[in-house]
Amino acid sequence: MSPTSLTSSETAVTVSGLTRAYGPRVVIDRLDLRIGRGEFVALLGESGCGKTTLLRALAGLDPIQGGHIDAPGRPAVVFQEHRLLPWDTLWQNVSLGLPGADPRKRAAAALVEVGLGDRLDDWPRNLSGGQAQRVALARALVQEPRLLLLDEPFAALDALTRIRMHVLVKELVARHQPGVLLVTHDVDEAIALADRILVMRNGVIASEHRADTRGEPAASRVQLLRELGVATNLQVA
Amino acid sequence: MDGRVSNVDYVIQPEYRAAATPAPARQASAIAKPGLKPNLIVLSWIAPVVLIVVWEALAQAGWLSPQVLPAPSKVLRTAWKLTLSGSLLNDLGVSLLRAAAGFAIGGSIGFILGTLVGFSRIAEALIDRSVQMIRAIPFLALVPLVIVWFGVGEGQKIFLVSLGVAFPIYINTTLGIRQIDPKLIELGRVQGLSTLQLIQRIILPGALPSILTGVRYSLATAWLALVVAETVGAQSGLGFLAMDAREFLRTDVIVLTIVIYALIGVAADSIARLLERRLLAWHPNYSKGPRS
Numbered sequence: 100m101s102p103t104s105l106t107s108s109e110t111a112v113t114v115s116g117l118t119r120a121y122g123p124r125v126v127i128d129r130l131d132l133r134i135g136r137g138e139f140v141a142l143l144g145e146s147g148c149g150k151t152t153l154l155r156a157l158a159g160l161d162p163i164q165g166g167h168i169d170a171p172g173r174p175a176v177v178f179q180e181h182r183l184l185p186w187d188t189l190w191q192n193v194s195l196g197l198p199g200a201d202p203r204k205r206a207a208a209a210l211v212e213v214g215l216g217d218r219l220d221d222w223p224r225n226l227s228g229g230q231a232q233r234v235a236l237a238r239a240l241v242q243e244p245r246l247l248l249l250d251e252p253f254a255a256l257d258a259l260t261r262i263r264m265h266v267l268v269k270e271l272v273a274r275h276q277p278g279v280l281l282v283t284h285d286v287d288e289a290i291a292l293a294d295r296i297l298v299m300r301n302g303v304i305a306s307e308h309r310a311d312t313r314g315e316p317a318a319s320r321v322q323l324l325r326e327l328g329v330a331t332n333l334q335v336a
Numbered sequence: 337m338d339g340r341v342s343n344v345d346y347v348i349q350p351e352y353r354a355a356a357t358p359a360p361a362r363q364a365s366a367i368a369k370p371g372l373k374p375n376l377i378v379l380s381w382i383a384p385v386v387l388i389v390v391w392e393a394l395a396q397a398g399w400l401s402p403q404v405l406p407a408p409s410k411v412l413r414t415a416w417k418l419t420l421s422g423s424l425l426n427d428l429g430v431s432l433l434r435a436a437a438g439f440a441i442g443g444s445i446g447f448i449l450g451t452l453v454g455f456s457r458i459a460e461a462l463i464d465r466s467v468q469m470i471r472a473i474p475f476l477a478l479v480p481l482v483i484v485w486f487g488v489g490e491g492q493k494i495f496l497v498s499l500g501v502a503f504p505i506y507i508n509t510t511l512g513i514r515q516i517d518p519k520l521i522e523l524g525r526v527q528g529l530s531t532l533q534l535i536q537r538i539i540l541p542g543a544l545p546s547i548l549t550g551v552r553y554s555l556a557t558a559w560l561a562l563v564v565a566e567t568v569g570a571q572s573g574l575g576f577l578a579m580d581a582r583e584f585l586r587t588d589v590i591v592l593t594i595v596i597y598a599l600i601g602v603a604a605d606s607i608a609r610l611l612e613r614r615l616l617a618w619h620p621n622y623s624k625g626p627r628s
Contacts, residue, residue: 158526159525159526160522160525160526173528175526176523176526178519178523180519182519182520182522182523184520184537184538184541185618185619186541186542186544186616186618186619187537187541187618188618195523195524195527195529195537196524196527196528196529196533197527198528222617222618223618224618224620238527242527
């Protein structure tokens with residue numbers, strides 16, 4: 100993470116020397132990271148490498164043992180499960196914790212953005228998995244966060260729904276311009292969405308791949324998989 | 337009565353709706369043959385009606401002594417007479433008032449203690465063991481002691497009802513709060529809810545199904561406690577009416593009070609079910625018809 104000339108108003112989050120430990124076991128070891136507004140960063144890594152721990156620390160859900168997280172405003176989070184309140188209608192879910200006037204109107208606008216504008220007063224139990232995750236996305240974006248944290252939000256969806264969600268997320272991020280940290284174990288998802296892909300290993304960021312320099316998707320796929328410890332004998336056509 | 341039939345609807349529909357294939361759901365409810373519904377209800381009423389008719393016939397024929405079991409028609413006439421004289425409504429009112437007072441007091445205590453214990457491990461350590469020890473006593477076994485404490489006045493009756501009501505509410509409130517998905521509480525924190533908002537938006541609504549189960553259960557217990565309390569030295573109320581009638585071998589009045597007790601029990605249960613359907617409209621188990 101090289102020092103950057105961007106001003107603070109263009110920064111979504113700056114992390115320096117972040118350390119997170121469970122007892123003697125250090126999960127995140129003096130990690131530095133900066134995400135700009137409108138930048139889409141994907142965080143890849145094997146299970147247990149600390150990527151979800153990093154996301155939870157950024158979300159303010161877990162205490163940290165060292166370093167600084169400088170994130171203006173409250174980050175929004177979309178989890179792997181939709182976490183919709185079953186006793187609230189969709190618009191109530193979207194406006195949960197939303198300060199300011201006319202929450203219904205703003206929730207409605209957010210639901211329109213995710214293509215569920217006609218379901219304001221419906222219950223979450225009537226939604227499919229993909230629709231529920233779209234509501235969760237609306238709930239996150241209606242807060243106009245500077246930092247959007249996505250914790251494997253598409254992992255539980257079927258392949259076709261996942262692709263549709265990718266398109267939608269990309270669109271919405273382009274429109275709202277939050278800085279995004281997407282935690283995923285899906286290399287193809289990272290390549291499809293991210294401006295920058297980070298590979299995390301042993302509590303630090305082991306390597307970084309930029310969209311503008313990483314070349315052909317197929318080539319970077321092989322490269323990323325190798326870094327994640329998956330040898331592939333598929334050759335690039 | 338129609339609970340069983342509409343049950344079929346609610347089991348099938350949400351599942352299929354979730355899978356976004358409404359067609360099979362319609363097919364399934366077509367298989368359920370709507371024409372069968374009224375027939376089943378009629379069938380279910382045959383036995384009770386036959387029983388009452390046979391009872392009436394036996395009484396009219398003189399096979400049943402009025403001292404043992406008066407005819408249904410006689411009970412009805414007694415009900416009418418007592419209503420006209422005003423004494424039935426008066427006693428009914430007194431009983432309902434006692435039940436309501438006991439329910440309010442016991443319910444509040446149970447809810448407050450249950451909420452504390454549900455939220456705090458320290459409160460649990462302080463409160464729960466004592467409550468569970470008292471709960472182990474069949475509360476009706478306390479009647480003699482309660483009479484020594486309060487005499488046979490209103491205090492004794494309201495105390496017994498409160499005692500019977502407090503435990504089901506306590507247990508179900510604690511349980512309801514404990515059962516809330518910690519992931520939803522985490523979400524509340526991510527969305528920036530204050531503690532008060534967290535309780536309002538997530539914890540209480542999440543605990544509500546369980547709390548309402550407690551309410552339903554405690555209504556039955558309240559009623560039972562009242563029957564017992566009123567049969568011991570009451571000066572008014574339905575129990576008094578029954579005990580007074582016993583002195584004069586007025587079996588018709590005794591049967592009448594039993595019937596009224598039953599009717600009020602059914603009414604209380606219906607109110608609780610209505611509350612569930614209103615407040616838990618979001619819940620797949622309550623959204624359509626009661627679960628029996």
